[in-house]
Amino acid sequence: MNHYDVIEQALIFIEDRLDQPLSLDVVANASHMSKFYFHRLFSAMMGCSLNQYVLSRRLNASLSLIRAGRLSLTDIAYQLDFGTPSSFTRAFNRQYGIAPSSLRTSHPSLLPVPIPSIVRRPIKNINGDVVADFTLTEFAPIRLSGIVFEVDLASDYETTIRSHSNMLLQEVDASVQGPCYVVYSNCQPDSTRFNVLCGIQQDIRIEKPFYFTVDVPQLFCAKFTYSGDLLEIGDVLKTDYARFLKISRQETDDSHIELIQRFDDVHDLGSTYHIFAPIKKLPIDSDEE
Known part of the structure; x- marks a missing residue:
C-alpha cells in the first residue's frame, strides 16, 4: 500500500469516528504503522498535525448538527468529543470567526466541506523526516x-x-x-x-x-x-x-x-x-x- 492509500484510508477512518477519541495511537494503529512514522507521514502529506486535522473535521461536522437544531450546543460539543462546551465554542470561533450560536440565524454560506483530497507529489524520507521530494x-x-x-x-x-x-x-x-x-x-x-x-x-x-x-x-x-x-x-x-x-x-x-x-x-x-x-x-x- 502506498503512502497516498494509507492517508486516504486514515481520513475515512477519522471521518467515521469523529464522535470517538482519535489519538495518534488510535489512528496509527488502524493504519498499521508506528505512531512516530505515521505522525511524520500525516503531517507531510496533509500540511498539518493529526490533532489539528481532527479538530477541523469535528468543527466541520458541527455545522450540520447546529443547523439541524435538534441538539443543544452543549450536546454537540460532547457528541464530537470536545472536553467542554466552552472549548468547542472557542475552537469554533477561531476557525470560523463567529460564535456557533449565530449559525442558526445567519451565515447561510458557511457549509460543511467534504473530506479534503490529498495533494499528489513524491515524498522521501531523510533521516526519519518525511518531506516532499525536491x-x-x-x-x-x-x-x-x-x-x-x-x-x-x-x-x-x-x-x-x-x-x-x-x-x-x-x-x-x-x-x-x-x-x-x-x-x-x-x-x-x-x-x-x-x-x-x-x-x-x-x-x-x-x-x-x-x-x-x-x-x-x-x-x-x-x-x-x-x-x-x-x-x-x-x-x-x-x-x-x-x-x-x-x-x-x-x-x-x-x-x-x-x-x-x-x-x-x-x-x-x-x-x-x-x-x-x-x-x-x-x-x-x-x-x-
Whole structure:
C-alpha cells in the first residue's frame, strides 16, 4: 500500500469516528504503522498535525448538527468529543470567526466541506523526516511573453489568476507547443499584493493591455513536483517548503521572484507541474572541495 492509500484510508477512518477519541495511537494503529512514522507521514502529506486535522473535521461536522437544531450546543460539543462546551465554542470561533450560536440565524454560506483530497507529489524520507521530494537546480534564464497583472490575497485572487491565464491561452494557437510558466513576484513584507506573469517562451505579439515580454534571470532553486491546482495547495506547499528549509539547512533568496510554476504543456494547466522556489546558493566549504 502506498503512502497516498494509507492517508486516504486514515481520513475515512477519522471521518467515521469523529464522535470517538482519535489519538495518534488510535489512528496509527488502524493504519498499521508506528505512531512516530505515521505522525511524520500525516503531517507531510496533509500540511498539518493529526490533532489539528481532527479538530477541523469535528468543527466541520458541527455545522450540520447546529443547523439541524435538534441538539443543544452543549450536546454537540460532547457528541464530537470536545472536553467542554466552552472549548468547542472557542475552537469554533477561531476557525470560523463567529460564535456557533449565530449559525442558526445567519451565515447561510458557511457549509460543511467534504473530506479534503490529498495533494499528489513524491515524498522521501531523510533521516526519519518525511518531506516532499525536491532537487536543487539552476533555473536557466528565459524570456517569456504573456500577460502580467496584480492580485491581492485579501480578495478573490484565485478567480483573477484563472481568468487572466485563460486570456493568454485564448491567444495561443494550437500549434504552439511547450511549457507554460506562471511567475509570482514582488510580494512586499506586510503586503497582500503581488504580481503574476503567465507566459510562454515563444514570442507572441498581442496588441492588448497587460501583455508584456519579460526576462526571467538565472536562479538557484529548490524544485518540487505536484499534481493539481497550485491555488488549492497553499498550506501544503508552505509546509513542504518550511520542512525543506529546515532539513536541507538552506535559506530563501532575496530575489523579487517568490515562486515559478511550470506546466509541461501550455494547453493543459491541470497537469502535473513543477514549482521552483529561489534559494541562496551557499558557498562550498573549502574543506569539502
